[in-house]
Amino acid sequence: MPLRLWMYDLAREQAPTLDHLMGLAAVSLDAGYDGIGLYLEHRFAYPGLPWARGTQALTPDTVRRVRSEFPSLQVVPFVNLLSHVEGFLYSQGGQGLREGAGHGMQACPSRPETTAFAQKVLDDTLAVFDSEIVHIGGDETWQLGDCPECRARAEASTEDGKADLFAAHYAPLAQRVVAAGRRPAVWGDMILAHPAAGAAFPKETLIFDWQYFGGVAETAPRLAAHGHEVVACPTLHVYDAAWMHTGPSEENVRRVSRDALDLGLAGVCLTTWEAGLFGAYDTVLPAVAWARTAMDDPDGAPSMLEAYGESAEWARLMGEGLAELGGVFAHDGHRSRLKSRFLLFADPFSLWRHHGAELAGEAGRAAVALCEKAAFFATDEAQRGVTAFVRGAVEFCQLTDRAAVHYAEGRPEKALAALAPLRHLFDTLERVARDTHRRIGGSLADGERCGRARERLEEVMRRVQKYGRGELGYLPAFDVLTHPRWVPYDQACWWLVNRWGCE
Numbered sequence: 001m002p003l004r005l006w007m008y009d010l011a012r013e014q015a016p017t018l019d020h021l022m023g024l025a026a027v028s029l030d031a032g033y034d035g036i037g038l039y040l041e042h043r044f045a046y047p048g049l050p051w052a053r054g055t056q057a058l059t060p061d062t063v064r065r066v067r068s069e070f071p072s073l074q075v076v077p078f079v080n081l082l083s084h085v086e087g088f089l090y091s092q093g094g095q096g097l098r099e100g101a102g103h104g105m106q107a108c109p110s111r112p113e114t115t116a117f118a119q120k121v122l123d124d125t126l127a128v129f130d131s132e133i134v135h136i137g138g139d140e141t142w143q144l145g146d147c148p149e150c151r152a153r154a155e156a157s158t159e160d161g162k163a164d165l166f167a168a169h170y171a172p173l174a175q176r177v178v179a180a181g182r183r184p185a186v187w188g189d190m191i192l193a194h195p196a197a198g199a200a201f202p203k204e205t206l207i208f209d210w211q212y213f214g215g216v217a218e219t220a221p222r223l224a225a226h227g228h229e230v231v232a233c234p235t236l237h238v239y240d241a242a243w244m245h246t247g248p249s250e251e252n253v254r255r256v257s258r259d260a261l262d263l264g265l266a267g268v269c270l271t272t273w274e275a276g277l278f279g280a281y282d283t284v285l286p287a288v289a290w291a292r293t294a295m296d297d298p299d300g301a302p303s304m305l306e307a308y309g310e311s312a313e314w315a316r317l318m319g320e321g322l323a324e325l326g327g328v329f330a331h332d333g334h335r336s337r338l339k340s341r342f343l344l345f346a347d348p349f350s351l352w353r354h355h356g357a358e359l360a361g362e363a364g365r366a367a368v369a370l371c372e373k374a375a376f377f378a379t380d381e382a383q384r385g386v387t388a389f390v391r392g393a394v395e396f397c398q399l400t401d402r403a404a405v406h407y408a409e410g411r412p413e414k415a416l417a418a419l420a421p422l423r424h425l426f427d428t429l430e431r432v433a434r435d436t437h438r439r440i441g442g443s444l445a446d447g448e449r450c451g452r453a454r455e456r457l458e459e460v461m462r463r464v465q466k467y468g469r470g471e472l473g474y475l476p477a478f479d480v481l482t483h484p485r486w487v488p489y490d491q492a493c494w495w496l497v498n499r500w501g502c503e
């Protein structure tokens with residue numbers, strides 16, 4: 001039987017307790033999955049890397065307890081050993097691994113420290129997890145050849161230098177998994193980009209072909225060119241949505257599953273990514289369970305929304321209705337600009353500067369009305385929390401826009417009155433984040449982000465109070481006044497003009 005897996009993205013700030021993981025394991029087993037993948041990065045307490053151990057990271061003991069409670073469910077570790085090691089690179093002790101100086105997410109494959117680091121991650125993983133498959137990552141190593149040493153190595157190659165760099169780092173690590181009597185797995189994207197690299201991997205290697213915007217009919221055969229078996233990977237479109245794009249998720253799961261059956265591939269692994277920024281894993285679990293039925297019967301499985309049962313109308317509104325409003329809600333495949341600009345960059349006014357015209361207008365009014373309706377149909381706290389977040393982001397823009405109008409009219413006190421209710425908004429969202437953390441092991445960073453957003457709000461309100469009557473002899477434009485880098489008397493905004501300084 002082909003393998004049926006789904007992968008839980010622990011790395012993006014998730015902090016599940018033993019109980020949460022037991023719950024996820026039970027859902028996986030009930031849905032008929034052979035195993036649950038745990039995408040770890042730095043969120044696992046590797047015994048060999050104590051300097052990188054964050055609060056509430058998954059512990060070896062928890063993994064063993066889940067395994068003993070669910071002996072028939074594979075618990076497959078997904079680690080990363082070159083790119084997507086940002087949690088290590090930006091912890092004290094990991095600076096020396098960086099391929100780029102203070103940017104990016106990749107370690108330098110030319111440094112012996114990186115090899116030692118990768119071996120430690122791998123050896124700890126092999127010691128704690130007992131699954132046959134051990135996924136060693138390998139996706140999105142876009143910084144290959146960036147540093148002078150790697151560039152020199154790549155340029156010295158007579159073939160594809162980046163393929164050589166990738167294979168020289170990864171093939172011995174895959175071999176290490178084989179030597180431990182296990183089966184290595186890698187993501188396929190870099191092998192698609194640098195096909196020569198595929199030849200270096202041991203024949204036992206499983207290649208995970210992740211294709212989120214189409215099927216795998218064209219790519220999987222290319223990945224199998226060196227005799228490797230391929231696992232096809234669709235996704236739930238969460239990372240690029242205010243909540244989740246249900247239509248594109250459903251279409252992707254069906255198409256990838258159909259291709260996997262047609263091509264006789266080794267299996268299907270549903271990926272789910274990035275529940276930070278007010279995602280809530282419990283709101284997508286019905287879709288995870290639905291995907292399992294679609295893997296076996298891509299054409300006959302009922303619709304994903306049906307899997308939401310009494311919450312189907314909520315899921316339809318948040319998963320389809322929002323996207324139909326277009327603009328910042330549309331499905332464009334990009335990491336959600338709404339979520340990122342509202343909270344990721346520690347400046348919620350960035351959302352207003354980029355999307356204020358849209359969200360303070362008709363689209364925003366429609367979105368608030370939709371959220372009101374969705375809140376009515378929501379059947380639990382998780383769904384209400386996600387809805388409150390989306391509505392809050394829109395209302396933030398509406399009130400900021402109102403404040404901008406009053407400010408322009410020379411009425412700073414009215415501008416302040418428009419902004420004041422936003423304090424309550426961030427308090428509410430902070431509570432939602434805390435509840436999500438307690439309920440399903442959600443992001444601890446999200447609550448902190450709300451705190452930072454509130455500080456920014458207070459700062460902007462102080463500026464309006466202090467300079468809103470023309471105290472500087474002129475009124476700073478409202479968009480620059482809301483910017484974190486703004487300072488009084490720098491009327492020319494040299495912090496803005498000299499953009500190179502922001503790098």
Ligand SMILES: [Zn+2]
Binds near residue numbers: 110145147151
């Ligand atoms: Zn390098």
